[in-house]
Amino acid sequence: MPTNAATAAAKLSTAPMMDWTDRHCRFIHRQLSRQTLLYTEMVTAPALVRGGALHLLAHDPAEHPVALQLGGSDPKELAKAARLGEAAGYPEINLNCGCPSDRVQSGTFGAVLMRDPALVADCVAAMRAAVDAEITVKCRIGVDDQNPNVVLPEFLARIVAAGCERVTIHARKAWLKGLSPKENRDVPPLDYPLVMQMKEYFPNLHISINGGITSLDQAEQLLEAGLDGVMIGRAAYHQPADILCTADRRIFGSGPDTSAEDAVRTMLPYIEAHLRAGGRLHQITRHMLGLFAGRPGARGWRRTLSEGATKPGAGPELVHAALLQVTALASDAKAV
The missing domain is CATH 1.20.120.1460 (Four Helix Bundle (Hemerythrin (Met), subunit A))
Known part of the structure; x- marks a missing residue:
């Protein structure tokens, strides 16, 4: 599948969620929507490159369009992991810069990377140079005491300069200390206007929004407001039929409803x-x-x-x- 097909599918996507969006979950979701972009759980680059855990890349061809999300912070290692992902058939490799869990922080990747946009840019550039697959990023608007109005534009400018043409922004800060991963999905306030502003700043960057979206009605409103894509997480998992059964018709404009x-x-x-x-x-x-x-x-x-x-x-x-x-x-x- 060409990479532009993944970009087209990114008009609506389901979020990568640890312990949830495994290959069985994705196969089920594909029965409900033929066009929605699906994401794997985050797979760490060290697990693939050092641990040889290639079984983590297994997926059914019927899952496409499907993207691989990687976690890591070493450009060379991520480049090797991206090659393995591309060889396994993934047309998109997504870098996780949004997960706030302690385990992820200890590996110096996930949301903690929002503190080091130069390193993220190096990672993106290394992955871009290594594969033909599209390299994308999923991030937060900032972490801890950062000012998102300052941090997010700089972060996006860096990754765009490194060759990233598509990003998904979870419209909340992540608090690396003091909040659990679950609380980080609910407690920090949403800032949709900031994400909208980023589309004005970076008109050629494909921007999807994530966080707090629970219905296709909301998704349609955000797309009509000018964003390129909408990513839905927990609602797509807990009420998949409500989100996905009419998505092909309502979001993509073609295809029958499912049941x-x-x-x-x-x-x-x-x-x-x-x-x-x-x-x-x-x-x-x-x-x-x-x-x-x-x-x-x-x-x-x-x-x-x-x-x-x-x-x-x-x-x-x-x-x-x-x-x-x-x-x-x-x-x-x-x-x-």
Whole structure:
């Protein structure tokens, strides 16, 4: 897939989320939207280059358009990791400059890199020189006591000069001390106007906004306001059908709407193949619990999967039974 296809898909994307957006989650999301850009969990450059953990790059071709997010701060190591990512089939390599967790900080990457835009620029330049894949960055508006109005323009200017043509900005500061990663997703106030201002400052830079976006209505408003893309995180995970089932039509202007029911049915061959390969059902179904969020039968769907998927021998028949919790109620409602 050419890199410009990833840029086109970036009009709507799902956020990279540790322990959530693994290959099974991405495959499920792809059944709901054919065009939304999906991101991997963050994969650290040391794990690939020093640890040889190439299994972290595994993905199904059906996941495309899909991008790899890397964590790291050593330009040479990131360049090597980018080569491995490109060889694995990823058309976009994204550098994480936004994660505030202690574990990430100890590795001197993630949000702490907002303090060193020159180093980030070196990383981007090294990755650009190493691969043909598009190199992108995901960042915060600043960290700790930094003034975002000063820090963010300088940061963007540096990475643009290094060859970055697309960035996703989480419109919150990250507090590296005093707030947990969870609190860093909610407590620091959102500053959408600042991100909008960056689009005025850098009109040729493709800017996606992230943070606090919970519906396609919000996404459409932000796109209409002049931003190039919208990235949705937790809402896309916990209520994936609400975000993704109409995204192709509403955001991209083409493609039919999908349904959670059809997505479950198309997942069954994938589930069977996973089980034949020695996998466990819950490795997939844990990402499916929110498919019917807010609908009659959602509680029964979640309970059936949560209680049964970890049991030895659990298979597709359990997913069928869980789906009946929803479809039976829908049939009863039509009959009334």
